[in-house]
Amino acid sequence: MHSNKQTLSSLSMFQALDKTEMDKLENISNIQLFSKKSHIIMEGDSRDAVYFIHSGIVKIYTVDVLGNENIIHYLRKDSMFPYSIFFVDDPYPVTAEVVEDAVVSALPIQAFEQLLFENAELAKYIIQILSQRIHLLNNRIREFCANDVNLRIASLLIRLTEEHGIRHRNGILINLQLTHQEVAYMAGTTRESVNRLLNQLKKNKTISIHNRKIMIHQIADLHHFLL
Amino acid sequence: MHSNKQTLSSLSMFQALDKTEMDKLENISNIQLFSKKSHIIMEGDSRDAVYFIHSGIVKIYTVDVLGNENIIHYLRKDSMFPYSIFFVDDPYPVTAEVVEDAVVSALPIQAFEQLLFENAELAKYIIQILSQRIHLLNNRIREFCANDVNLRIASLLIRLTEEHGIRHRNGILINLQLTHQEVAYMAGTTRESVNRLLNQLKKNKTISIHNRKIMIHQIADLHHFLL
DSSP states (O other): OOOOOGGGGGGGGGSOHHHHHHHHHHHHEEEEEETTTTTEEEEEEEEEOOEEEEEEEEEEEETTTTEEEEEEEEEEEOOOEEEETTTTOOOSSSSSEEEEEEEEEEEHHHHHHHHHHHHHHHHHHHHHHHHEEEEEOOOOOOOOOOOHHHHHHHHHHHHHHHHHHHEEETEEESOOOOOHHHHHHTTOHHHHHHHHHHHHHTTTTTTTTTTEEEEEHHHHHHHTTTT | OTTTTTGGGGGGGTTTTTTHHHHHHHHOEEEEOTTOHHHHETSSSSOOEEEEEEEEEEEEEEEOOOOOOEEEEEEEETOOSSSTTTTTOOOOOOEEEEEEEEEEEEEEEEHHHHHHOHHHHHHHHHHHHHHHHHHHHHHHHHHHOOOHHHHHHHHHHHHHHHHEEEEEETEEEESOOOOOOHHHHHHTHHHHHHHHHHHHHHTTTSSEETTTTTEEEEEEHHHHHHH
């Protein structure tokens, strides 16, 4: 079970807020525990709350008409989701599925919007977060614009080391269990292309794979794809 | 020359603001005229102002290491750019180039941030705009996740009819002069693939091209690609 210490004030994104502001946030929020494979929100459901992650990993995605997952990102502690629901009446634009048991704070969206409206510091905070998210999404579009499939997969692996990497003696571990199909969804390519490149990278000792987690031994080799 | 009528209050995005708020905005803004092919902002320059478009067309893009343009969007009247510069210290993340002579209002970013901070209605407005932008960018990523190149190009054409379409007697004109290379950049594919599909669509009378503008005669044919 999660401890009482897992309050919103422990998240780095709220550390600029003063005690009164934090108390207001705590009063409207409630902490929830979700186990692996459960869905926190579903695309198309009416918007109800915005979530902040204390621990665990949450996969954010949509599903296209062919049933393919469009994985937007994997989120950890200190992340918020969904991003694009403030002051709009649309339903949830994405599905959030738990990949590793997660503790999250749920803030009812209307109460949170009211707080945002009354509190300039909090509004500034959310504007910063949304600005950064737009920057990241632009970078993802830049990745996709690459015609070369290997370049797209290499860019993706580099980004995942930045977002989920843990330094080890002999490399950087991307701390996410990923199937080749999931890598393919994220890079906008086929599982066959992913198999081919990952096998080649394993043969060259650029990467190794342990329990579905990718360890990057020679990140410079990946950067070569981008040149 | 532009008339004095081209004030910020004529933009639909500011129509919810009251007179005091509009006067504050007008006081810090200045109207500028840019001719075709000129650059309003350059990626990497330090951020200085946020821009609102009164008329004309502005292309927003970045350039990758190979010199390829990554076209993020074409913007018209009522749009703001760049999106992701509020309360962050990063340089401009994109280049804005004029495609059709443009009249824009420039708001010095620091003065605008101060106004945002003091004015909840304006902050709410910007949060709405950023939320909508994130929604659009997620949709663009969804487009890119499609493996099939023809499907990506068809999705792009459908989106462009929504953003830039003008209804005609015999179809919808995408009111943008585009080279095949620009279409390829936007769909994340090669010029050859674009040539091939557009020629096929012309042969089938799904589209026709006039003075580098694409007219869609049978939008249902494009939707068939998505099924």
